[in-house]
Amino acid sequence: MMEILAVLGLPLAGGALLALWGHEKWAPELNSMVSFCTFAASILLAWKVLVSGAMVVLNEQFFIDSFNVFLVVLTAFVAFTTTLFSRPYMRNEAILSALSNYQLRLYHSMYQVFCFTMLLALTTNNLGILWVAMEGATLATVLLVSLYRTRESLEAAWKYFILCGVGIAQALFGTILIYFASEKVLGAGGTALLWTHLDAAKGSLEPTVLSIAFVFLIVGYGTKVGLVPLHSWLPDAHAEGPTPVSAVLSGLLLNVALYAVVRCKILVEGALHNRFADDLMIGFGLLTVLTAAFLLWRQKDIKRLFGYSSIEHMGLMTFAFGIGANFAGLLHMTVHSLTKSAIFFSVGHAVQRSGTQTMEAIRGLIKFPAIGWGLMLGALAILGMPPFGVFTSEFLILTHAMQSQPWSTPVLLIALGVAFASIFGKVQSMVWGEQAGKELPHAQASLPILLHLAMVLLLGLYIPPYLARWYSEAARLIG
Amino acid sequence: MPLSSQFINLLASILLLLAFAMLSQRRIRSLIRLFMVQGMTLAVSTVVIASTTNQSHLYYSALLTFSLKVVILPWILFRMIRQLNVEWDVETLINIPSTMLVGIAIVIVSFNLALPISHLAGTITRSTIGIAMACVLLSLLMMITRSKAISQVIGFLSMENGLFFAATSTTYGMPMVVELGVALDVLVGVLILGVFFFQIREKFESLDLKHLEKAEEE
Numbered sequence: 107m108m109e110i111l112a113v114l115g116l117p118l119a120g121g122a123l124l125a126l127w128g129h130e131k132w133a134p135e136l137n138s139m140v141s142f143c144t145f146a147a148s149i150l151l152a153w154k155v156l157v158s159g160a161m162v163v164l165n166e167q168f169f170i171d172s173f174n175v176f177l178v179v180l181t182a183f184v185a186f187t188t189t190l191f192s193r194p195y196m197r198n199e200a201i202l203s204a205l206s207n208y209q210l211r212l213y214h215s216m217y218q219v220f221c222f223t224m225l226l227a228l229t230t231n232n233l234g235i236l237w238v239a240m241e242g243a244t245l246a247t248v249l250l251v252s253l254y255r256t257r258e259s260l261e262a263a264w265k266y267f268i269l270c271g272v273g274i275a276q277a278l279f280g281t282i283l284i285y286f287a288s289e290k291v292l293g294a295g296g297t298a299l300l301w302t303h304l305d306a307a308k309g310s311l312e313p314t315v316l317s318i319a320f321v322f323l324i325v326g327y328g329t330k331v332g333l334v335p336l337h338s339w340l341p342d343a344h345a346e347g348p349t350p351v352s353a354v355l356s357g358l359l360l361n362v363a364l365y366a367v368v369r370c371k372i373l374v375e376g377a378l379h380n381r382f383a384d385d386l387m388i389g390f391g392l393l394t395v396l397t398a399a400f401l402l403w404r405q406k407d408i409k410r411l412f413g414y415s416s417i418e419h420m421g422l423m424t425f426a427f428g429i430g431a432n433f434a435g436l437l438h439m440t441v442h443s444l445t446k447s448a449i450f451f452s453v454g455h456a457v458q459r460s461g462t463q464t465m466e467a468i469r470g471l472i473k474f475p476a477i478g479w480g481l482m483l484g485a486l487a488i489l490g491m492p493p494f495g496v497f498t499s500e501f502l503i504l505t506h507a508m509q510s511q512p513w514s515t516p517v518l519l520i521a522l523g524v525a526f527a528s529i530f531g532k533v534q535s536m537v538w539g540e541q542a543g544k545e546l547p548h549a550q551a552s553l554p555i556l557l558h559l560a561m562v563l564l565l566g567l568y569i570p571p572y573l574a575r576w577y578s579e580a581a582r583l584i585g
Numbered sequence: 586m587p588l589s590s591q592f593i594n595l596l597a598s599i600l601l602l603l604a605f606a607m608l609s610q611r612r613i614r615s616l617i618r619l620f621m622v623q624g625m626t627l628a629v630s631t632v633v634i635a636s637t638t639n640q641s642h643l644y645y646s647a648l649l650t651f652s653l654k655v656v657i658l659p660w661i662l663f664r665m666i667r668q669l670n671v672e673w674d675v676e677t678l679i680n681i682p683s684t685m686l687v688g689i690a691i692v693i694v695s696f697n698l699a700l701p702i703s704h705l706a707g708t709i710t711r712s713t714i715g716i717a718m719a720c721v722l723l724s725l726l727m728m729i730t731r732s733k734a735i736s737q738v739i740g741f742l743s744m745e746n747g748l749f750f751a752a753t754s755t756t757y758g759m760p761m762v763v764e765l766g767v768a769l770d771v772l773v774g775v776l777i778l779g780v781f782f783f784q785i786r787e788k789f790e791s792l793d794l795k796h797l798e799k800a801e802e803e
Contacts, residue, residue, distance in 0.1 A: 234763030241770045245777055252781065257788050263781070264734070271741055271774070272725065278748050278767070279721065283702070286755045299760055314701050 107163045109154060110170070112147035113178065113225055116140055121218035128211030134193040137214050141186040144221065148182035151175060156572070162231065162302055169231035169302050173436075173580040177365055178228050180440055184357045184447050185221045187554040191451045192217070192350040194548040198458050199348060201547050209253055213348065220246040220354065224362045233299045236366055237274070237281050240330060243359055244270045251347040262342035269339040270329055277326025277366075283319035284373070287312045301369060308376030320374040320383050323367065324390065330363035332417045333390045333424065334397040344413035345463065349454030352409055356416040357447035361439050364420060368427055368584060375585065387428030392517055394421025399521035402528040407463045408453055411532065415488060416446055418525055425518075426503045429510045432581035434502035437569075441495035441562050445487045448558035452480035455550040456536070459543030465532050469539035476552035478537045480559065485533040487562050489526045495565030589637040593754075596630040597713040600750060601692070604723040607743060608688055608730075609681050616739050617662045623746050624654030631753055640757045646764050650749065653768055658742060658775055665779055666735065669786055679730050688723055695719040702755070713754040720747030734785060738778055745771055 120140030127133055152175050155161065160171035170178075196213065199205060205213075223246055227239035244267065252263035285299050291307045292298040304311070329336040344352040367387075374383045398418035405411040419442045426435035455477045460468045472478035487494035490501075500522070508515050569577075603623045610616050628651040635643030679687075699715035724744035728737050745767075752759050759767075 232760075232763065234759055235766060238763065238766030238770055241767075241774075245770065245773050249777060249780065252784060255784055255788065260781075260785050260788055264785070267774075267778070267781075268728070268737060268741070272728065272744070275721070275741075275744050275748060279751060282748065282752045282755065282759065285752075285759060286702070289756050299763065312705060315705060318698075318702065 109147055109151035110163060110168050110229060113144060113151055113182070114222060114229065116144045116147060117218045117222040117225065120144075121215045121222060124218055125211055125215035128214035129207035133210065133214050134189070134196060137217065138186070138189040138193060140218060141182070141189045141221065144225075145179075145182040145186040148179045148225075152179050156576075166297070166300055166302065167231055167235070168229050169300075170229060171580075171583060172576055173368075173583050174228045174365065176436070176576055176580060177361060177439070178225060180443060181221070181224055181228065181358050181362070184443055185224075185354060187557060188350050188353050188357075188447060188451075189217070191353070191454065191551045191554045192348075194546075194551050195350060195454050195458070196348070197548045198546050202458065203254055205253075212249060213253060216246050216250050217350070217354075220250075220359075224358055227362050228365060231300050231302055233281050233284060233301060233304070233370075236369070237278055240277070240327065240363065240366060241271075241274050243362070244274065244330070247343075247347070247351060247355065247359070250351045251343045253348055253351075254346070256346070258342075259346035262339075262346035266339045266343040269336065273326050273329025273336055275326070276322045276329075280319045280322030280326055280370070283315055283322065284311075284370075287315040287319070287377075301373075304373050305376070308373050311373070311377040313378050316374050316377045317382055320370060320386065323370045324383075324386055327363050327366045327370070328390060328424075331360055331367060331424065332394070332420050334394040334417070334421070337394070337398070337417050340417055341410040341413035344416070345407050345409040349409070349450055349457065352413070353447040353450035353454075356413070356450065357443040360416060360420050361443055364423055364427075364439070367424070371427065372583075372585060384428045384430070387424050388511065388514070389428075391421045391423075391425025391428055392514060394418070395425065395521045396421075396517060399524040399528070402525055405528075405532075406465060408457065408465050408468065408532075408536070409450075409463055411465065411529065412446065412449055412453065415525065415529060416442075418521070419446070419488070422500070422503060422518075425514070426506070427584065429503075429507055429514075431503050431506035432584045433577050434499050434506060436577050436580055437495070437565070438499035438503065441499055441565055442488070444558045445484055445494070445496060445562050448480060448555050448562075449484035449488060451551065451555045451558075452477050452484060455546075456481060456543075458546055461544065465536055468536045470543075471537045473543075474550070476550060476555060480552070480555040481533060482537045483559055484555075485529055487559065489529055490522060493563065493566045495562045498566050498569075587637075589633055593630055593633055594712060596626050596633070597716045597750075597754070599626050600630075600720055600746075601716050604720045604743065604747075605685065605688060607739070608684055608723060608727050611681075613666055613733070613735055613739075614663075616736060617659050617666070620662075620739055620743055620746075621655055621659045623743055624650060624658075627746055627750055628655065630750070631758075634753055634757065638757060642761055643753065643758050645761065646753075646758050649764065649768055653772065654742075654746065657772070661775055661779060662735070662739070665782060669735075669782060684726065684730050688726060691722045691726060692719045695722055714751065717747055717751035717754055720744075720750060723747075734782060738775070742771070742775070 155175045162169050223239045223242035227236050230236050248263050248267045252259045288298045291310050297303045332340040371383045398414050402414045423435050423438050456471050457463050487496055490496045607619050628647045631647035695718035696715040699718050703714045721744055724740045728740035
């Protein structure tokens, strides 16, 4: 119980402190400290779950099992390494883009509040609070997307707010319908929205209502996952916000939204006893993978390019959970989040060095080995090249698809091929070549890039047995 | 049919009328007034449901609705338009008569969609579920057809009203902790939008989102 309070309380307190002192010289270090402590608390929490199993605490309002505790650790870890990257990056930005004290306070404070909302969404047992936390995550990041106050960033933030707001309103309607169905079984009041109670009673929930509810829920939370055709906020928000925000949006928020979809899917599946929810996820997933892969080809902006790549991978994960390849889906969540944030770290420094996000103007990144190699290896990893971990998970998804939905394999292979051709060509010409960028006032952060890529490499070569056990346990819970 | 449930049906049809009135209203000031009336109707219907079914927690949520949607949010919105000096919502993207026709189609669709749910509902208010769903979708239509940022926000808020009505009419309201959380999100959202409007205004010298359409569709 103490661990949960620490995991949630630390970022909230950090957000309050940084709202007051976020512009000070030492604020980036304070930001990292808070995130590191959160990460340490999440490790303790995971240890406890590993030793004593799933737990329900604080008046049943919080529920931790193998499925969400692994996402809690992942979220806290990537949030921590992103603050390491953000230290030199935001110091450079403060000089290059002339950020005011107010903007720095806003950035640091909202970063922590954003982490808090994601961790709350992951740990809560109440489907209503899950909704509140997801909406809170949008609200915390909308002002970060418009941090630079350029026309494009305001436009991106507005699109982000309205699209996600409308989407998430649909999810609220879905949640109301679930409550409507469960209230008949569990009685009115507090317990009818608690996931553990719903899970226990899912067999007796009214199927018609739950199937309508799931349509609203997948459209609603799917907007935040970035599922096509509700994806159009995502590339804009990724391109216009500060790069640390792009990294956590891609690496973490999309995962949390997918987590919400999967949690609801478990309930709906238990009530319906048919493939309705699975088929919806397969359909949305495939459409997303395919559309995103072809859109990758036309991108000119480096951050938009990787934004679209995130859409593609989220589609792949949705598909994986749809066909029941849960182990592969969970592994893919992990490796995608590590790889994509490493890529955004390199991209952030590359953009600062060359002063532009247009890919045609970025050349010769190899002059700065950590950035050039980071981007090259990161791109290879995200494209599913062995020996990186993404290869393992994509391979597992593909083999599973061949067994259960053979018709979908060629579609996936085409999409992955097109994505490879689009991204690899573009990254290659950015990394090699002559022209070199300018020197930066603060040295880049190479450690987070290397750390993430090393972990992805390790997961590709060897998954430690306790981690594998953990994934299997979580995969079994998803069913 | 008992008197109270007739009264609730009356309030529900007023809500539907208000949703259409908002669709056709072009003046922003009147739009906010309509939003206030909508909030008021919602609060009254919640009180009626609470007193006929003895659900005491609904009194709190009626109070919450009243203070948020009739007092605080309109006050913020009025202040905003005074400071930003916007009066007329010049034109809608589709003309108003065709919007109304689309609106009627939406109402028919949502009544059909709500039919299986209202058969299952045991509440005295079950006939109003279709209306709640229609209100949500009509607000969505309003957001799509308006080009001013502020009227999109009012559309967003009235969509939230429709959702709230759906929750009270299908289930006698969500658990209190959830309702408080939703209310907090709405309030914070409007405050953030306030900041945001001034930023848009500063950059574009207008709140018309048509200027925002440089969006690369790629």
